[in-house]
Amino acid sequence: MFRIGIIGCGNMGEALIKGFIEKGGVRSTDIIVSDIDPERVKQIVNRYNVAGTESNRKVVDLSQLIILAVKPKDIENTLEPLKDLFDEGKIVVSVLAGVKIERIKNILGKDIPVVRVMPNTPAVIGEGAVGISFDPVIDQEKRKEIKDLFSSVGLAIVVEESLMDAVTGLSGSGPAYVFTFIDALAQGGVKCGLSYREALDLAVQTVLGSAMLIKETGEHPSVLRDRVTSPGGTTIYGLHELEKGSLRDTVINAVESATKRSKELSE
Ligand SMILES: NC(=O)c1ccc[n+]([C@@H]2O[C@H](COP(=O)([O-])OP(=O)(O)OC[C@H]3O[C@@H](n4cnc5c(N)ncnc54)[C@H](OP(=O)(O)O)[C@@H]3O)[C@@H](O)[C@H]2O)c1
Structure with a gap:
């Protein structure tokens, strides 16, 4: 047996x-x-x-x-x-x-x-x-x-x-969202003069390292974000652009939409 x-x-x-x-x-x-x-x-x-x-x-x-x-x-x-x-x-x-x-x-x-x-x-x-x-x-x-x-x-x-269905919309489909974000991050690097290879390596390690930091410290993501956001510095300028592009709103909608689709498909 x-x-x-x-x-x-x-x-x-x-x-x-x-x-x-x-x-x-x-x-x-x-x-x-x-x-x-x-x-x-x-x-x-x-x-x-x-x-x-x-x-x-x-x-x-x-x-x-x-x-x-x-x-x-x-x-x-x-x-x-x-x-x-x-x-x-x-x-x-x-x-x-x-x-x-x-x-x-x-x-x-x-x-x-x-x-x-x-x-x-x-x-x-x-x-x-x-x-x-x-x-x-x-x-x-x-x-x-x-x-x-x-x-x-x-x-x-x-x-x-x-x-x-929520698990499917978040972690099931999630790798595709993260791959898209990593690619966009790398393209940003290319726009600012890095080769795609260099930019991709930096983007992958940035996402991996940031995820590991949340996991290992157990800190809330917003606490870790505020820690790297100095007044008038580079990060707040970058974050402002993400807010203008409604990144968080878009990601929440992506999970919700994929969850709804998962429900429809399993009916
Ligand atoms: N891949 C993922 O990341 C992932 C994530 C979450 C859930 N899943 C689920 O995991 C399941 C498998 O996905 P997969 O990506 O591994 O698919 P896959 O690579 O196509 O594997 C399915 C395997 O089962 C074989 N098969 C088909 N009918 C069979 C039968 N009657 N008896 C025995 N074997 C049979 C297929 O052979 P043939 O190719 O010759 O048909 C194929 O080798 C799916 O239901 C998917 O929803 C996958």
Whole structure:
């Protein structure tokens, strides 16, 4: 019996396997994976020394925690042929964006415990931000085990399922907002004479260092901002331009709009 089965070994499936083994203390012998593409299974088996199969049925049959990492459009044709294998003691974990716990239970046609997880792309390097919603039937011990497991690909927080769209709008889509900001910062440097390479290196390190400073000091961002904003200095001139461009208003609207879109897509 394997502890963890993973169905779908694409970007996210592989990120989870890597995180679980390298940071989560899971033994490769405790993991079995499957994918529709046999070549992909071979690659993953060779890379991580896990057990691999082309049969999703074998994965469900032989594991306790079954992680679904296929695309949302493939949920029905993946789960439908497996539903007879889900019995007491098994837990389904879905990383599928926008797919509600209730929908998975409906496809399975029985009351199997389901966990919904929303990671983001930095999870592929172990620096993700992960939202987790638990089916109320799952006990505290199992909740802790699952939260610890997903903490191996980044920061994991538990939220009510009704807030999963907000998690999607903030941390799910968030890397794209940050990439855009970093690129704009670098373009600003280019406008002022730096090469794009120099400017990008400075922009990336500035965002990384600032985020780390908030994380390590625990200080409110506005306190750290005020500390670098001297009267009549360069920073207040730059900040004034950001205010004129309504940066904060725009970012708040971006999160709200992406949250609404996530709701629409999961209806
Ligand atoms: N990537 C992210 O950053 C991210 C973030 C948050 C959530 N997610 C969620 O993670 C899930 C996977 O995303 P991804 O980016 O990893 O997608 P992906 O790279 O396309 O991986 C999905 C894998 O599942 C395989 N597959 C398709 N149908 C299957 C089936 N019936 N049985 C077994 N394997 C099957 C696919 O093979 P084929 O390519 O041959 O179809 C592919 O190898 C999605 O639901 C997404 O919403 C991803």
